[in-house]
Amino acid sequence: MALADFEYGDMIHRCFRCGYCKFPVNWEDVNNCPAYGRYRLETYSCGGRLWLTRAWLNGEIDWSEHLSDILYSCTACKNCEVKCPLRFSGDILNMIVAAKSEMVEKGKIPVAAKRFLENIQKQGNPYGTSRMKRGEWMNGTGIDPYQGQEFLYYVGCVGSYDTRAQEASRALGKVLQKAGVSFGVLGNEENCDGNEVKGLGEKTLFEMLAGGNIAHFKELGVHKIVTLSPHSYNAMKNDYPKYNGNFDVGHYTQLLQNLISQRKLNISRSLNVKITFHDPCFLGRWNNGYEAPRAILRTIPGVKLMEMEKNRESALCCGGGGGNFYIDLLGGSKSTPARRRVREAKETGADVLAVACPQCLTMLQDAVKVEELEDQLVVKDISEMVAEACEME
């Protein structure tokens, strides 16, 4: 496709490559773009990505695997949009997704990205594991299938299939049961929310997934949805309405904060730990949600909450977004974002690195292992911390 036909052809040249996008909001270092921080070559910065896209569409450079890797190494963390001082900044990620769509249409994307999408198409999850195993995480929890309860508890792919993330799914389920919330899950009937599919540029598949989910939810009479993952939260809150999917969607931290303030959860057990919280991109920069997780942690007795230097809008992405928790274009180096982030967490002196996203959970947990910090730092989801503090096993 020529530049003239590209949806953002009239604005992609406006990037000056000034480099503000590399900084966090608090200017602390110059590698808060996870891809740029990993590779430290200008091609991997946001500006580099935009200039290369333009050059490719303009015919100045040819497609190559390296080019597609550069494009797909973007984790969609939104740091660039938040920092860019120019008027078109709100469309930066749209431009990158549109560029990815171009590559998808030509079938020229990284092999792992292709697999990611094919697996979702076939089995409703990027791992390619059978649909019939999606609900296995629930075994023994006594959680009911959704049959018109007040909330649909939407777990998502990572929470359903990743063994570490499953522990968070179960913990959240237990906490909701303990609080007496009326909720149900879809189990094997659950299908991918599509957030990453959209981010990878596969618009048709995304529309299929969204449309399918919306019809399914409506059929079941779903009105309120609580999600484990901020990625699901983002898709259902911000994208589904465009396809007539108007539900009352909340991330679980918002619900838990309300339950605690209404005293429906008895947070009585003292944990005596120092915790630092890692802001997930899709809850934080994408949806301005910074305080609910912290408010929850502060209600737990014995908890000392410490902030990393780069917190809230300045948080460094764990590197899992844009499908990279699977596609893994940013791994293999001590500059890998997840490894950098756990080192930043350790610097605070905290014992626990708390997260509120199953992707962050698996990415940072693996990084702790690689950094050999297992006896110094534990990664836990907020659902797990709340479950512990409610005196449940």
Add this chain to the structure above:
Amino acid sequence: MVELRFNDAACLGCPTQACLTKCQYMDIDRETARKEILKIARGEDSFVLHQCVTCYACEEYCPVHNHPFYLIVEKQEELNVPPLPRPLIRRGINIGIPFRGEPDIKEINGPALNMGVFSDLMYLIQGKLFEGLPVISTDPRKMFHYFCQLMYLHFARSSVIKERLPGVIKTIAKHRVTEVVCFHDECYGTFSSYCPAVNIDVPFKPVHLFEYLYNRLNDLKEEIKPVKLKVAYQRPCSSRLSPEKHHFVQDIFDLIGAESVQRNYVEENALCCGGTIQGQKKEGSRKLAADLQKRNIEDMKNAGAEVCVFNCPACYQTLGQMVARNGMRPIFMSDLCRLAIGEKPAGWR
């Protein structure tokens, strides 16, 4: 013809000459006041023209609605004795030049809210209080097409107002609006006070923002939870053009459970924020402005105010930082009303 309707006889027969005797910035007795205002009316020079800090208050003090302030401004221009230095006048005139194309005109056929030149303050008109009310002048690049121009009263440039205002009214009228809720108090003053005074037709009904907010709050009465805040109000100079609407300030405070602190600089004695005074030519102006600001803020603080409520974005820009540094929170009236109905205004922590 667009010209100021000033009635000499009304001044001659005036029982108080309050326009000048009540002036907070000049010490004038009644006899002197009478002499000087008539000199001014006749086009002669007067020390009043040189000493006036353009606070607008005499518009309110005048018992016969004879527009003494508009007169002073016209004569300052005629005799070339503007209060501000030339570069600031030129800058002020340039500010109002729209240079990024024509605005998008959507026909409304009903009431609308006009943001004037405050299109970048859209975050102050969100939530239930403004639901369903169409807004005009939402594009910061085109907002000077909706500029009421009354700011030029500080610049001794009534000529600029009279030249540009009819065109601005035309632009607003193109939206086919019946009522215009004015985001800025000064726009309201323009349409309700200045236009009649100079014979400019206004083909829509101006509505004061606070009146609108008060009515909306009454509609949403069940949702109001008392804010329980001790508040001080920064009354802007433009409020002097619509004194009949000033009561809505206290009405709103009463309705939302805000306790208005007992302080000195209220009502007729309100102090100018000093924003324009600090740049005036007259020696000592910068210090005068600083002194006014200090007195005003100390007055609020000593009375125990927790919050300073603003009406005017210019006052906010001038005083906001200082208010915050003195331990009080600056807030716009619309945001305070949002708090009262349980909403979280942008930027309120």
Add this chain to the structure above:
Amino acid sequence: MDTVYEALAGIVGEEYVSNRPEELYIYSFDLGTTEPHRPQYVVSPRTTEDIQKIVKLANKENVPVVPLGGGLSLAGLAVPFQGGIVLDLKRMDSIIEVDEQARYAVVECGVSQGQLTSYLERCYPRLTHSEPGAPPTATIAGNIAIHGQGDLAQPYGFNSDMLNGLEVVLPTGEVCRFGSCSIGASWFTQHPLPDVGLFLGWLGTTGIITKVALRLFPRKKIRGVGLFVVEDEELVPEIMHKLTHLQMAEDIVAFSQAIPPLTSGLQNFTVNIAADSEKELEFKQELIWDDTLGEYIRRGDGGFLGFVQGLQRPQVSTTSDWRKGGGFEYVGSIMPVAKYPECYRRGRKISENHGIPYTVLGRCIGAAHAMMFSWTYAFNRADADSIQHAREALHETDGLVLELGGTIWKPGLYGQKLLKERLDPNTLELMGKIKQLLDPNGIMNPGNWEVG
């Protein structure tokens, strides 16, 4: 097999070398109007030793080396005109030392302005550095190497006047240190030891700076900006002269630009003031606005627009989006302050002739010993015509600078040509000898300061 590539990969590791089209494409560009030229390799070293090995290899293989910091000179100073290796120095980003008592910092060459500002604010809030108006990705070392100026220029001069020492890799691979560090003392002073002058203003042709010791200055609790406006550009030099006599300001800048209209045709001053108390602040303000500038205000010639507390650092610039085109370039000059009115008038004409809204700015350096005067020309990167106009305007302006008796600040190739035409022939010859001595194979940033 590409032996140079293999050797480079051996030095920095495969991940930090590239000869792939994508990297070569991106690193061929300067962000201004300079035509791109592709390098053969892009390398990102981490240590001084890495750089030594790279430079020795380059000499052996006769491959040009182009050092790159933030890449924000906008004068094409890091464009590989003759191909070769682009050395992206930004991975060398450690802040090595801050000495609070002696007020200096030692940083590696890749430390950015924003990073240092943030670090000082957090860890040494009573110290600050002179931060330039460039995007904060600009490096400390790069800015010093081109004799940049920042927001402490008025009391303290050029950023290159704030140097306590350098560590440099010579084009032949040796490492040299200059300043007190060179005799094993701490990095607290440059004088009176032998000079660093061989590496400043030489546009990367005499060596690669790897470490910089930068003087820091007191940071007061209150910092803010006061605004003052005049219409008559002839008043600007005398106002700068008077304000610098007063010695109360941290930064004095006068600017004028066509857009937005409120600045057009007016000379707008920003005067930075710092104080540790309200008493000090009011004292300084009284001296500046009432006593010194009061005469202009009373005559109606100058207007005070207020003082706003809080200095925006780093400063955010949106100049590049003015033509919705992602591009701008400027001619920076060092001029006598007395030339401000002509610089403004003639610069306006050039802009108007090329259909570009004019933007000019003068920053006072030292006690008005000089000013940095800049003319900025925005262009639309997607419109070749607008790039051509900008280029022509820039060249005309380069000529104007010399005509008016100033010097071009960080000359691109065109500016270098004009300067060489005027340079003292003995000086030119000496420059040639120095280059020959330090860089016998001519590998360092070729194309620049070609004086042979």
